Amino acid sequence: MSNLPDLTAKSTRQDKKLVVAISSRALFDLDESHAVFEQEGKEAFCRYQVEHEDSLLAPGVAFSLVKKLLALNRVLPASMVEVILLSRNSADTGLRVFNSIRHHQLDISRAAFTSGQSPFNYIAAFGAHLFLSANAEDVAKALDAGYAAATIMSSSKSSNESEQLRIAFDGDAVLFSDESERIYRSDGLQAFTENEITEARNPLSGGPFKAFLAALHQIQTLFGPDQSPIRTALVTARAAPAHERVVRTLRAWNIRIDEALFLGGMDKGPFLRAFGADIFFDDQKGHCESACLHVATGHVPHGIANR
Structure with missing residues (x-):
């Protein structure tokens, strides 16, 4: 836990x-x-x-x-x-x-x-x-x-022009703990993937932004899915089959996420621009430096990537 x-x-x-x-x-x-x-x-x-x-x-x-x-x-x-x-x-x-x-x-x-x-x-x-x-x-x-x-982080990019508030999050070490990221960094991608398949039905522990996402979700529940003034997105380097544990974790938390992008290592910036993020949170400095060229970005210096 x-x-x-x-x-x-x-x-x-x-x-x-x-x-x-x-x-x-x-x-x-x-x-x-x-x-x-x-x-x-x-x-x-x-x-x-x-x-x-x-x-x-x-x-x-x-x-x-x-x-x-x-x-x-x-x-x-x-x-x-x-x-x-x-x-x-x-x-x-x-x-x-x-x-x-x-x-x-x-x-x-x-x-x-x-x-x-x-x-x-x-x-x-x-x-x-x-x-x-x-x-x-x-x-x-x-x-x-x-x-x-x-x-x-310094950025010249303004928010999207719509009135809807759009917030995007990385997964591991932001919404979730860095427990899986530690396996990836110590043993490589194959070991990470095998672990996520084995643990697919065991929810990940919460990361530092879980409570913030939950607070956004509580406001969203006051509106229908198409009328909410808030829209959230998970933008992660994970790809199938490592996606299942993430989906089941959010389900176990009973927290709604509106969009989930499993990018398999692709550059997140163009996808964040397409989503229209008002801000994006990521634990890895490299991802943040790329993202801030497209949207306002917050670096979360948490977890194994920042040791």
């Missing part, structure tokens, strides 16, 4: 809302001010942010995703989605971020400003299902603590 916490059962959940925590650098384009921080230090960065606090920030890589997440509340029977800001800014330098949030009319009111410290401890306090950040260290800490988290 997975040793990840059952986040769907946490008492800190806010009335069963889907809660997403995001850093300011994932939400907005802060490359210029971050360069000041790296080149001149914290004090220069603080001065720069205060001096430019009335200069509005441009959207960052995850901006379109956040807009679509918040837009779900317009079609849901109640406000069931919340986005929380977790920022390494101070409250003082964070004024620029909140000024930009107000300008872009984003319904974000809760935040934690930690003045340079990692904000990952507040993920549990806010009851977040997912943490998105440009800081790989913070993401790794969140994953180690058992939370779904991803490092947002």
Whole structure:
């Protein structure tokens, strides 16, 4: 069994809302001010942010995703989605971020400003299902603590133009544990395939994104399959016959996945573009670097591929 916490059962959940925590650098384009921080230090960065606090920030890589997440509340029977800001800014330098949030009319009111410290401890306090950040260290800490988290990778690609929110996931080490991936890396493809055939009726353990997928599924159950404002996809390098265990695992979890692409090692990018993903999550850096040429991408530094 997975040793990840059952986040769907946490008492800190806010009335069963889907809660997403995001850093300011994932939400907005802060490359210029971050360069000041790296080149001149914290004090220069603080001065720069205060001096430019009335200069509005441009959207960052995850901006379109956040807009679509918040837009779900317009079609849901109640406000069931919340986005929380977790920022390494101070409250003082964070004024620029909140000024930009107000300008872009984003319904974000809760935040934690930690003045340079990692904000990952507040993920549990806010009851977040997912943490998105440009800081790989913070993401790794969140994953180690058992939370779904991803490092947002630089991408010039915007979301699909439809109003529907489309999210794509890799399988092993993201939705599922890396137990099968370990066999592949230690013993090769044939051993991996033989194991998956033998274990086809034994569900895989959950990976770090299982609870996030389950939360999306709970919203989907409020709508018919053709009316849901959310569409999900599994995009995996697996191929038949290793597909059966994945299908049976999702069935055992009673979680709906709308599309499943078993690519057998083909480049995922064109398929993600065809699906129209607003974001794609994968544990392997190489796959992420390819995918971000086509869609917004989050690297999940979890499992054997990141050891």
